[in-house]
Amino acid sequence: MMFPLDPGYHLYTDVSPSEQQRWIKKLRKCPGNTQRDPLTQAGYLEHPVTYLFCEGDAALPLEVQKMMVEGVKAMGGKVEEESCEASHSPFLSMPERVLEVVEKAAKTA
Structure with missing residues (x-):
């Protein structure tokens, strides 16, 4: 199983400590094989993709x-490709930017 040693730092750097705790409580361990098993079908090769750096x-x-x-x-x-200054969870710290990227992707799809 995988779980970040310091999820506040690794996942939620740019939200308040109280928000960090709120979201840390919702995290669940992830099976390690999700990172090791071969991919059998890559949707990103068959569908439009926008990556938010x-x-x-x-x-x-x-x-x-x-x-x-x-x-x-x-x-x-x-x-x-799009970018923002956010940490790992831009949907929490920069939801307006995420919405902007999603709307742009939807218009061009």
Whole structure:
């Protein structure tokens, strides 16, 4: 099972301590095989994708996010790219930016 050692830091850096605690209480352990088992069907190769780079992400540093997107592109996926200054959970700290990205993706799909 996987669970971040410091979820406040890794997942919720840019929200208040009380909000961090609220969301930490909702986290559940994730089976480790979700990170190790081979992928059998990659939806991101068959459907439009927009990736929101989170520049302040402590769980997935920006360079790792860029490597992931480049990996998808190398497999033939098409990825629209957007960015924000948020940490790992922009839907909490920058919901307006997330909504803007979703609306733009919906208009171009």
